[in-house]
Amino acid sequence: MPTKSKPRKKVHSRKAKSAEPVLTASRLSEIQNELVLPYKELRVTVGLLGMLMPLILYLGGRVIFGKVLQESISAYYHTGMRDVMVGILFSLGVFLFSYKGYGRADDIAGNFACFFAIGTALFPTLRSGETGEVYKLISIAHHIFAASFLLTLTYFCLVLFTKSKHKPEDMSDMKKLRNKIYRICGGVMLLSILLIAVYFAAFGAEGRFLGITNPIFWFETLAIFAFGFSWFVKSEVILKDEEDGKPNIEWTPQLVGRIVS
Numbered sequence: 001m002p003t004k005s006k007p008r009k010k011v012h013s014r015k016a017k018s019a020e021p022v023l024t025a026s027r028l029s030e031i032q033n034e035l036v037l038p039y040k041e042l043r044v045t046v047g048l049l050g051m052l053m054p055l056i057l058y059l060g061g062r063v064i065f066g067k068v069l070q071e072s073i074s075a076y077y078h079t080g081m082r083d084v085m086v087g088i089l090f091s092l093g094v095f096l097f098s099y100k101g102y103g104r105a106d107d108i109a110g111n112f113a114c115f116f117a118i119g120t121a122l123f124p125t126l127r128s129g130e131t132g133e134v135y136k137l138i139s140i141a142h143h144i145f146a147a148s149f150l151l152t153l154t155y156f157c158l159v160l161f162t163k164s165k166h167k168p169e170d171m172s173d174m175k176k177l178r179n180k181i182y183r184i185c186g187g188v189m190l191l192s193i194l195l196i197a198v199y200f201a202a203f204g205a206e207g208r209f210l211g212i213t214n215p216i217f218w219f220e221t222l223a224i225f226a227f228g229f230s231w232f233v234k235s236e237v238i239l240k241d242e243e244d245g246k247p248n249i250e251w252t253p254q255l256v257g258r259i260v261s
Contacts, residue, residue: 043235046095050228053088054221057081071205072216073224074125074142086121093117102163109160113152119145150193150220153227157186161234174241178233185230192223 057076061067065080076085097114099106119141126139161182164171171179196219199209209215233239 040235047228047232073220077124078127089117089121116145116149154186154189157182157230172241185226188226189223192219
């Protein structure tokens with residue numbers, strides 16, 4: 001009769017054990033850099049989009065479509081630059097949605113900013129000469145979204161960007177300088193929003209204001225430029241902390257394997 005062969009015992013060789021992934025400290029630093037660099041590029045993109053948006057709309061409207069300077073940035077929705085304006089707002093919204101900061105408050109603010117940016121794009125302002133009630137309601141929704149968007153961006157500058165893992169006395173000189181810039185940018189944005197509100201309330205958003213033609217466009221441009229510049233500074237392309245020779249690791253990813261120094 002054929003005899004049954006005995007099951008072979010599993011042998012764990014040293015070679016199998018050595019197959020366990022080994023993660024050195026230098027490799028951990030490389031992985032972090034691979035994640036940090038695209039994230040900084042994201043911040044740079046947000047900043048540049050913010051700073052260049054009014055200029056792009058004006059030059060495109062003027063050079064391509066022969067349009068004079070519009071009453072507001074939102075008014076470019078009713079020109080040939082509509083798709084560009086909507087595209088930039090959607091891009092800003094997506095970038096802000098992906099923003100990750102020091103805590104949950106940053107995530108919530110980014111989500112709200114995304115919602116308000118997309119709402120601003122989807123609900124256009126009233127076109128000159130339109131009198132329908134539906135169009136007026138859409139325009140009201142546009143102004144609510146736009147104001148909420150700018151106020152959320154101001155919150156980023158004044159509250160979120162000034163956060164640090166260090167105590168105020170332990171912050172680097174560059175971080176203190178960046179915080180001053182964030183607060184200045186936030187103050188400029190608040191002032192711009194306030195002036196727009198005064199112009200609407202006192203002048204019905206018609207005519208010159210403080211000697212300025214098309215004041216809403218310029219106040220919006222000032223607010224958006226301040227926002228964009230603050231994000232540009234946040235990316236640390238400029239005013240960056242000096243390198244101290246140590247990897248700046250603020251978090252530890254959940255990795256499989258061993259970390260070997």
